[in-house]
Amino acid sequence: MIVVHHLNNSRSQRVLWLLEELGVAYEVKRYERDAKTMLAPPELRAVHPLGKSPVIADGDKIIAETGAIVDYLIGTYGEGRLIPAAGTPDRLRYDYWMHYAEGSAMPILVMKLIFTEIPKSPQMPWFMRPLAGALFGGVAKSYVDPNLQTHIAYWETELGKASYFAGEALTGADIMMSFPLEAASTRAALGPNSTAYLAGIHARPAYQAALTRGGPYSILGS
DSSP: OEEEEEETTSTHHHHHHHHHHHTOOEEEEEEOOOTTTOOOOGGGGGTSTTOOSOEEEETTEEEESHHHHHHHHHHHHOTTTTSOOTTSHHHHHHHHHHHHIIIIIHHHHHHHHHHHHGGGOTTSOGGGHHHHHHHHHHHIIIIIHHHHHHHHHHHHHHHTTSSBTTBSSOOHHHHHHHHHHHHHHTTSOOOHHHHHHHHHHHTSHHHHHHHHHHOOOGGGTO
16 A cells, blocks of 8 residues: 655645545554654654655655655556546646646745745844845845746736646646645635636545545645
8 A cells, every 4th residue: 555654744745635535545644743843853854865755655655845756656556547648738728737837836935935934933043034034025026926926927928828737637736736826815815717626626526535535734824
């Protein structure tokens, strides 16, 4: 049976959702973030040297990185589901969004989180907070926020062309893109197409089942 090494409030929620969509049996091994640092616990290093989630075990195979996991699960258990046919325009879109999610969308979202939260961090000395807030706020206003808005506008346009990121059917590309959109929704205003898209995937029975298996997922209500 597949074992998902699942960290709360993390990218690994997408893996649970994918497994539910595929109807593949799996076991969840939960890990909790450190309440102060929000980092993954050291126990994850026993699973993978980087000590991060998601990681899955399928027999003697250990697979890390969400995109690699999604590729593996769809290729191994999908039986042609959740991936457009090779050589089609939708497959080209699929390949693009699979890589875009972590390669382009998440870096700017991580920057947004860092530039917002570090000035408020308990680890920041109180006398440095005004200076840190001014410095980080200036960079956020001049660089991070405009770039994030460019990405959000891009998603809005693309979701106006089709129901899903790779066409008219749910695919692994949507599994990958769900986390960036969820993260963005807590840090900026999404457009109507993106908002409706998130509401649609959140209403899917498989998504709801994944929430039940994975435990609290506060990114949805941050």
